[in-house]
Amino acid sequence: MTRIYFDNAATTALDPEVLEAMMPYLTEKFGNPSSVYSYGREAKMGIEAARKNVAKLLGCKPGEIFFTSGGTESSNAAIVAAVRDLGCKRIITSPLEHHATLHATEAIAKERGLTLEHVRVLPDGHLDLEHLETLLAGSPEKALVTLMHANNEIGNLLNVEKVGDLCEQYGAVFHCDMVQTIGHYPIDFSKLKMHFASGAGHKFHGPKGVGIKYVSENVQVKPFLHGGSQERNMRAGTENLYGIVGFSKALELAMARYESDAQQIRSLRDYMCEQLQKEIPQISCNGDGGDQRLYTVLNVSFPKTDKSEMLLFALDMAGVCVSGGSACSSGASSVSHVIKALHNGQSESMVPVRFSFCRHNTKAEVDAVIEKLKGLL
DSSP: OOOEEOBTTTOOOOOHHHHHHHHHHHTTOOOOTTOSSHHHHHHHHHHHHHHHHHHHHTTSOGGGEEEESOHHHHHHHHHHHHHHTTOOOEEEEOTTSOHHHHHHHHHHHHHHTOEEEEOOBOTTSOBOHHHHHHHHHTOSSOEEEEEESBOTTTOBBOOHHHHHHHHHHTTOEEEEEOTTTBTTBOOOGGGSOOSEEEEEGGGGTSOTTOEEEEEOTTOOOOOSBOSSOHHHHTBOSOOOHHHHHHHHHHHHHHHHTHHHHHHHHHHHHHHHHHHHHHHOTTOEEOSOSSSSBOTTEEEEEEEOOTTGGGHHHHHHHTTEEOBSSSGGGTTOSSOOHHHHHHTTTOOTTEEEEEEEOOTTOOHHHHHHHHHHHHHHO
16 A cells, blocks of 8 residues: 655655765764764764754854754753753743643743743734733743744744844843754744754654754853763764764755745645645634745644544555644644644544645645545545
């Protein structure tokens, strides 16, 4: 059975050109980057060349890029650093964040006795930035604002320029989870007023297990892993050499293809939305209905019936890979925290499904999935 993969927001297939760039570091260039002899030096050169390339593509300095194991580590490290090293006494986030942010903020707020506040969610899934300003103005204590650039379930985009301006105005630290946007949009950190950002290679046809943490040169933070001098004494542990090389190559390819890929994928997403509304008119779409959302994501609620309750499982059996939300809740029977927050808890009568696309998907696949859905429902 041929499988159709519509869960690219969870992870993407490794690009063959990325694998080709990684192969020398999986074979003959296998040295430990901390070793002083030739094998180690060429491995170290591979890492630093990747760092320079990533920094150039993201509009920042090489010294502002730290390689990590992925978005979760990057977000956790940024949140801890903001509290431990930068003196933040309050944390402002939202109920729509990835669990990497929600759980990390809950844990450190409890551990340190900090105030944890949430920005209100508007009916269209966007955050109420007027409420954010009210929260920022409400206390003289230094705040950490940690909000995601694009929601991984419904795709809504945050106005990061506006949030950056508010954080600057009120002296707050701004961390942005950019896992769904780095590699999908041109990012220029030199023009964004943020202190920390997180990214992950596997979201844009790079390898799993590698990400970045952007740390503005305007802040001074302590090491987030102890035990060695790697990553300029900031993150101890032998580097994921081939992963780092792969991250750099994947980002390079993604930015070179951005305009054509974005146009193709957006067209595919819109086509699927139109066909779903035509063939299954009982559905409703979650999140922003316009352009202020990821071009890669379409989140649809199906009315809950005896047939639709097991829709994810049935689609899987039919060879279609989709999810009910983020990858950590795929296949779960309960509605995700994002959909619950979006519908004020009134979400038990719906079955949300996230379809997410990449450059490899086709209209023929969309048509096939529509036919399968009609048959299942």
